[in-house]
Amino acid sequence: MSSSKIALVTGGSRGIGQNIALSLAQKGHDIIITYLNRKESAEETISAIQALGRKAVALQLNTSDTKGFDAFVKQLSDVLNSTFGTTRFDFLINNAGTASQAPITTATESQFDEMMNIHLKGVYFLTQKLLPLLQDGGRIVNISSAVSRISYPGVSVYGIMKGGMDVYTRYLAAELGTRGISANVVAPGAIFGGGAMEDNPDMRAFVKGITALGRVGLPDDVGGVVSFLCSDDAKWVNGQRIEVTGGVGL
Numbered sequence: 584m585s586s587s588k589i590a591l592v593t594g595g596s597r598g599i600g601q602n603i604a605l606s607l608a609q610k611g612h613d614i615i616i617t618y619l620n621r622k623e624s625a626e627e628t629i630s631a632i633q634a635l636g637r638k639a640v641a642l643q644l645n646t647s648d649t650k651g652f653d654a655f656v657k658q659l660s661d662v663l664n665s666t667f668g669t670t671r672f673d674f675l676i677n678n679a680g681t682a683s684q685a686p687i688t689t690a691t692e693s694q695f696d697e698m699m700n701i702h703l704k705g706v707y708f709l710t711q712k713l714l715p716l717l718q719d720g721g722r723i724v725n726i727s728s729a730v731s732r733i734s735y736p737g738v739s740v741y742g743i744m745k746g747g748m749d750v751y752t753r754y755l756a757a758e759l760g761t762r763g764i765s766a767n768v769v770a771p772g773a774i775f776g777g778g779a780m781e782d783n784p785d786m787r788a789f790v791k792g793i794t795a796l797g798r799v800g801l802p803d804d805v806g807g808v809v810s811f812l813c814s815d816d817a818k819w820v821n822g823q824r825i826e827v828t829g830g831v832g833l
Contacts, residue, residue: 594679795830
């Protein structure tokens, strides 16, 4: 693989997604991010990537609305042609999402459907639609969560969907190998700073207390792992789940 590639990072305007985009840009790659409604944050991310000397574009996308995927793929094709002078991109990072908390006894169907549409159905069918644009020999990295392995009361719906993403990643690896495309999943623990994680002193103290390395997780702890999976150093890593938690639940 040559040094400069194009990465598509969903939900790249803040938090983990923003750090992934910047980390890949620092490795010399051009970036396309998607955002839902934080246009100003997306533009700030684009400016930061461009300051690194890389090309960057932000596109609006609701990853929970499969009806909008055909239009997005068309828009992406146009941008690849007009901005990057190509018809394909190299790395797909399925990061966009939000969390949900509710005990099993009170979780609603609407909460279940929202999490399913964002984290499972949306990822499945967006990836399906994008596969014709993904370069042979490319990489897919799905962002899961530690709660697909460690069970905490109140996050069953979210954890189930992330568990589904873990399984989906293995099937992607099995079915796309003939094209030289690898698929792996990165599962962060509690990450504080610009994301969906509830952020207060009590929560930070709790997470620090159960983490072997003795601190909370930050977006910067995740981006480098994703950029590694998109590098030549990870060319033989496929179908794997890499947990990024600082050692929680050991």
